[in-house]
Amino acid sequence: MAQFVVQLRFDLDRTDQRMEVRPAHREYLAALKADGKLVAAGPFTDQTGALLVYDVADEAELRDILAKDPYTPADVYEIATLAEWQPLFPFS
Template sequence: MTTFAVRLVFDRDDAARLEVRPKHREYLASLAADGRLRLAGPFADQQGAMLIYEVADRAELDAVLAADPYFDRPEPVATVDEIREWTLLPLP
């Protein structure tokens, strides 16, 4: 499995994003339940969010993101600002 850190920016229509947010959060819950989402949450300033995915590869991550209600529409309601492969260190 590969871990990816994905940073979102809320730089689009806030009203549209807030309308879609319940479906987005349901989708994230389903990904957490099947082990593909490890952590997620908005930044304190509400200008974006960080999501930590654990998936087979970048192709699976791209599919997961494409199916997210924030992005599965003609006009996405957020922007993927950065995707970085991340190595988690084992902690004692």
């Protein structure tokens, strides 16, 4: 398993569309968390983006997860960062 950090940058011109799909996005994240695929997630307080930490087999699995996120077909974000992460102090 590998951990990846994904930083999303929200399209601020599409905030209304993001708010419409946000409940489905959050349900999707809750299911990933229950399955052990999502370690942590949350928006930045200024609502310009979000940070997510995934625990997946590889980047291919992560990209499949991102493709299935309701935010993706709604086209409300871009990926600012997608990087494999090696935590020194893991989440407990």
